[in-house]
Amino acid sequence: MDSTQLLKGVLDLAVLAVLRDADGYGYDIVRRLRAAGLEEVGDASVYGTLRRLFQAGALTTYVVPSEEGPHRKYYALNKAGLGQLELSSKTWTGFAKSMDALVNGKAAA
Amino acid sequence: MTTVATIEIESYYDRVRAALAGLAPEMRDDLLEDLPDHLAEVLAEGDGSLRDRLGEPEAYADELRAAAGVEPGAVPTAHGVHRALERGLGRATDLVRRFDLQAGRLVGYPRLVDLLRAVAPGWWVLRGWIVAQFICGTHDRSTWHGFIPRIGGNALAGLLCTIAVIAVSVWIGRRCAGFTGWPRRVMTAVSTVIALWAVLVLADTVGATSYAYGGPPDSYNAPYGSEVSDVYVYDRDGNPVVGARLFDQDGNPIQIGSPYCLDGSPATGAGPDGTATEWTYPLCPSSTGPFRSGPGPLPGAATATPTAKSTAKASPTR
Structure with a gap:
């Protein structure tokens, strides 16, 4: 089974969860997702997701000047983003429980 | 960042941008706003070219569009004049970017913008x-x-x-x-x-x-060309006035003419030793000026009252 297909549905949640721990700039978020085990996450998917979440008002941005290299645009969760994270987490937990039960042959409650 | 890296980022970015040509311009600009910086980060933090690590720019653009939730059919595509404008603007942007790179190389920076930033x-x-x-x-x-x-x-x-x-x-x-x-x-x-x-x-x-010390400001000379080297003032009756000072409507001294006389000696009217500080006319009183014995009285000046005698009239007027 192709995990990139699975990722598509949960990338928003994954990005929001990463940002809950700490603010981050684009490539830093990609790296943290990969370190968390989502090795197949695509750079363009993360960048696109960040732009979309930002457009939807779930994220705020601020620029941190860097001594060497480009200025970095950091993304941070705002209130709306936190709300979305909470809601999506609940949905995900329920969904994962059902799937787990289904796949492992334990009847759902 | 090296020039090679800059060119790699620019060309990758250009191809992603071209692949997103179907999107509304504002939407595309918004989507791509941070991409150059983002690509620079990707390039800076690992080995291999952008294409090795991110795949073909066109595939990257597709993935980006899908992740951003912008469907190609969901947005109005540009038509006719709009599209021509788009294309013209894109070409102009490319030109500017190329100039930026090449001019930068001339002054020893990856890009001209880097020099400006410095x-x-x-x-x-x-x-x-x-x-x-x-x-x-x-x-x-x-x-x-x-x-x-x-x-x-x-x-x-x-x-x-x-x-x-x-x-x-x-x-x-x-x-x-x-x-x-x-x-x-x-x-x-x-x-x-x-x-x-x-x-x-x-x-x-x-x-x-x-x-002002090297010569007259242009604006005074402009109406007469650059040939005015001295000014001769005569009263109504045609008598030469020596030591006249000229001013414009704002009270600024009119400094016209050369601080040196035709024979090369310093113009006494310009100041001691031709230092051009006084500007009294004629600058060279020893010269005979344009008339041997004055231009003669003003037409109709025969009936002039005695007080009119002191009313000086400069030959060039503004």
Whole structure:
């Protein structure tokens, strides 16, 4: 089974969860997702997701000047983003429980 | 960042942008706003080219569009004039980018923008000085007091004002380094107005003050061409006036002519030893001037009253 297909549905949640721990700039978020085990996450998917979440008002941005290299645009969760994270987490937990039960042959409650 | 890396980023970015040509321009710009910086980060933090690590730009664009939730059919595509404009704008952007790279290489920087960025603090100081001149009342040549402006004739107050405004300008410059979008555009517009004002007014003024000793300001000479080397003043009756001083409507002394006479000796009317400080006309009183014995009385001057005798008339008038 192709995990990139699975990722598509949960990338928003994954990005929001990463940002809950700490603010981050684009490539830093990609790296943290990969370190968390989502090795197949695509750079363009993360960048696109960040732009979309930002457009939807779930994220705020601020620029941190860097001594060497480009200025970095950091993304941070705002209130709306936190709300979305909470809601999506609940949905995900329920969904994962059902799937787990289904796949492992334990009847759902 | 090396030039090679810059070119790699530019070309990758251009291809992603081209692959997203179907999107509405604002949407595409918004989507791509941070991409160059993002690609630079990707390139800086690992080995291999962008294509090795991110795949083909077209595939990257597809993935980006899908992740951003922008479907190609969901947005109106540009047609006709709009599309031609788009294409023209894209070509202009490419030209600017290429110029940026090539001009940068000439001055030893990856990009011209990098050089501009390096000299930006100098511009902040200059901008502060320009604004201070304006605030302290330097609005044209007649209100110019020198490189340190004055407030009510007080040079110390002018100096303090200049220092304060420069400090504010530097502070703003540092703060807006990270601006993007319209705040950045507003800053650019304001800076452009300041620079234009400086070029149009201050450069003219500074030029004129240092110029007065070398020769006359252009504006006085302009109506007569550059041939006027002296001015001869005659009264109504045709008698020559020596030691006349000329002024324009603003009370500025008219400094026209050469500080040297035709025979090469210093013009006494220009000042002692031809230092061009007095400007009394004729500049060379020893010369006979254009008439052997004056131009004769003004037509109809025969009935002139005695008081009219002192009314001098300069031969060239503005």
